[in-house]
Amino acid sequence: MSVVLVDAGGTNIGSVRYALQRLGVDAALTADAATIRAADKVILPGVGAAGPGMARLRELGLVELMRSLTQPVLGVCLGMQLLCAHSEEADTTCLGLIPAPVHRFVEAPGLRVPHMGWNRLIAKQPHPLLTGLGDDDQAYFVHSYAVPVGDWTLATSNYGEAFSAVIARDNFHGMQFHPERSAAVGAKLLQNFLAL
Amino acid sequence: MLSRRIIPCLDVRDGKVVKGVRFRDHVVMGEIVELALRYRDEGADELVFYDITASPEGRSVDRGWVERVARVIDIPFCVAGGIRSVDEARAVLYAGADKISVNSPALERPALIDELAGAFGVQCVVVGIDSLRDADGEWRVRQYTGDPGKTQALARRALDWMVEAQQRGAGEIVLNCMGSDGVRRGYDLEQLSAARALCRVPLIASGGAGAPEHFRDAFIEADVDGALAASVFHSGAISIPDLKHYLRGQDIAIRL
Numbered sequence: 299m300s301v302v303l304v305d306a307g308g309t310n311i312g313s314v315r316y317a318l319q320r321l322g323v324d325a326a327l328t329a330d331a332a333t334i335r336a337a338d339k340v341i342l343p344g345v346g347a348a349g350p351g352m353a354r355l356r357e358l359g360l361v362e363l364m365r366s367l368t369q370p371v372l373g374v375c376l377g378m379q380l381l382c383a384h385s386e387e388a389d390t391t392c393l394g395l396i397p398a399p400v401h402r403f404v405e406a407p408g409l410r411v412p413h414m415g416w417n418r419l420i421a422k423q424p425h426p427l428l429t430g431l432g433d434d435d436q437a438y439f440v441h442s443y444a445v446p447v448g449d450w451t452l453a454t455s456n457y458g459e460a461f462s463a464v465i466a467r468d469n470f471h472g473m474q475f476h477p478e479r480s481a482a483v484g485a486k487l488l489q490n491f492l493a494l
Numbered sequence: 495m496l497s498r499r500i501i502p503c504l505d506v507r508d509g510k511v512v513k514g515v516r517f518r519d520h521v522v523m524g525e526i527v528e529l530a531l532r533y534r535d536e537g538a539d540e541l542v543f544y545d546i547t548a549s550p551e552g553r554s555v556d557r558g559w560v561e562r563v564a565r566v567i568d569i570p571f572c573v574a575g576g577i578r579s580v581d582e583a584r585a586v587l588y589a590g591a592d593k594i595s596v597n598s599p600a601l602e603r604p605a606l607i608d609e610l611a612g613a614f615g616v617q618c619v620v621v622g623i624d625s626l627r628d629a630d631g632e633w634r635v636r637q638y639t640g641d642p643g644k645t646q647a648l649a650r651r652a653l654d655w656m657v658e659a660q661q662r663g664a665g666e667i668v669l670n671c672m673g674s675d676g677v678r679r680g681y682d683l684e685q686l687s688a689a690r691a692l693c694r695v696p697l698i699a700s701g702g703a704g705a706p707e708h709f710r711d712a713f714i715e716a717d718v719d720g721a722l723a724a725s726v727f728h729s730g731a732i733s734i735p736d737l738k739h740y741l742r743g744q745d746i747a748i749r750l
Contacts, residue, residue: 309587309614316565316590346615405694408717412617412665414696415719416497416539416749436497436749438539438570440592440617456495479570479592481534 301325301492302337304364304377306344306354310476314343314374317478321489329358338369339492344376348400348443349388351380364393370494371395371470378465378472379443387443396467398445409458412442417455417475419463419483425452427464427471427490435483437463437475444474497749498713498741499539499720500734501698502727504529506545506575509559513676513725520546523728526559530567533727536734538569539749542595542668542722544622545575546640555582557589564590572620575640578606580613587618595620595668598637601648601655604662611663616695621664625652625685626672633685636672652685657692667693668722670700678704678726686716698722706732706740713746 301318303311305327318325318341325341326333334340342364344351355361364371373381382392385400392400403411416436421428431453439455445462447454453464455474464487465472471491477484504511504526511529512520523529530541543563545555555575563571573586574595583594600606600621610619624636626647633652638644656667669689671682681702690697696719699712703723712721726732742748 309584309618310592312561312588312590313564313592317568319565320568410694410696410719412695413496414617414666415499418495418497434750440570442617476570476592479568481568484568 299323299338299492300336301339301341302334303327304334304340304342304360305329306342306351306358306360307346309346310375310478311343313476313478314341317485317488321485321492323492329360331360331363334360334363335367339494340367340369340371342371342373342377342380344374344380346376347387348376348379348385348390348392351376352390352392355380361393365395368469370491372491373470373472374478375441375474375476378474379445381470381472382445385443395470396450396465396472398448398450398462398465400443400445402443403457406458412440413444413457414440417457419453419455421453422447423452425466426494427466427487428452429490430486431483437477437480437483439475441474495747496719497539497747498718499698500537500709500738501540501542501720501722502533502538502734503542503544503700503722503724505724506543506559507547509556511728512546513728527562527566529728530563530571533734534567534569537738537750538734540569540720541567541571543571543573544595545573551576555586557585560586560589560591574620574622580609583610583614587614593618593620593666595622597622597624600659601635601637601650604658607659607662607664611665616663616665619664620666620668621659622668622670623652623656623659624670624672639672653689653692656689660693660695664695666696666698668698668700672701674702675700676725677702680704680708681712681716681721683711683716686712686718690717696720703732706737709737709741710744710746713741714744
């Protein structure tokens with residue numbers, strides 16, 4: 299099985315690659331359209347802001363390519379938000395592969411932004427991506443923007459209100475948390491993606 | 495609900511984990527990767543590595559061990575130690591660290607915080623503050639605390655600096671209360687509560703943990719997001735699994 303990591307910048311690429319290595323998968327880091335198109339699985343990592351993230355995909359000529367993919371695709375953190383329709387972050391039009399908006403968390407007493415730390419995952423729809431997910435399983439989040447709950451939501455988490463922790467539409471999937479930094483729970487969910 | 499974080503801190507000196515009492519007299523506690531794996535297995539929520547001699551010696555953190563840790567560790571970790579520029583921060587983040595923490599270099603040049611937040615986002619940028627109460631009752635910032643011979647007392651009030659750091663783009667604050675550090679009599683709840691009232695980003699308590707109740711008090715009374723400790727974990731005085739079960743029993747949101 300060939301797995302590629304789309305090299306669209308973002309400092310967590312190395313961490314995602316190591317996480318895949320721990321699962322026995324050596325993922326190539328690439329921005330080459332042909333390599334991405336030929337892969338069995340495509341992962342779009344990402345840390346940073348939506349505007350520069352989309353700009354980087356445009357510079358690399360990968361926007362239409364990403365939209366044309368038919369194999370399983372996983373966006374992680376900012377990568378997940380880039381799969382969505384639009385982000386409030388600098389009013390950025392994203393890839394539009396999952397018809398969801400991305401909103402900023404609203405600060406409130408006791409509700410610090412960024413949402414940083416471990417939070418429980420709550421399954422909302424049965425999906426192979428969530429196989430084996432337990433009631434008390436938590437994942438590590440670091441983000442200031444979030445996708446609201448909609449028909450794209452597979453699992454939620456709560457921070458002031460429920461938001462989307464795992465989303466999917468057709469072959470496109472997203473995890474708002476960092477599976478590469480979510481210990482055994484993250485490894486299980488990454489393994490589930492590799493098994494799709 | 496967001497869990498409160500238990501964060502072992504590994505002070506790194508010459509490639510080994512060390513611990514001193516009141517920041518002095520460092521003793522080697524073990525190998526970096528070995529201790530990192532042990533804490534991951536015990537349920538640590540995050541790890542912080544401080545290269546305690548990097549800043550006083552004017553050098554940046556050694557990236558070799560950052561990469562070794564990143565390969566084996568599947569929980570987040572933060573690296574601190576003499577990071578003075580966006581390029582140095584990028585190297586550490588690309589080596590696999592999730593966050594970088596700046597302390598003395600941000601005091602030398604506060605615009606560093608703005609630059610780091612602009613380059614990587616506030617979520618990567620932790621500002622560590624070493625604070626000690628002076629004779630007049632004010633908490634003031636200490637700089638270059640990694641080397642007792644070079645430590646400087648600044649005129650800057652700790653909480654003023656914390657507010658400025660947030661305005662400049664700190665995504666998290668680690669407040670190290672030096673008066674209670676290493677003596678295991680509890681976190682400085684008075685100072686942490688005062689900081690909490692002014693801190694809109696995650697606040698991490700540091701300095702003074704000696705018993706499970708100290709963690710409970712920091713979470714309940716000072717409402718901190720995470721609690722950092724070193725010697726009590728390194729020595730085995732507090733076991734992380736026992737601590738986390740105790741805290742959950744106190745109705746505190748904890749990852750088990």
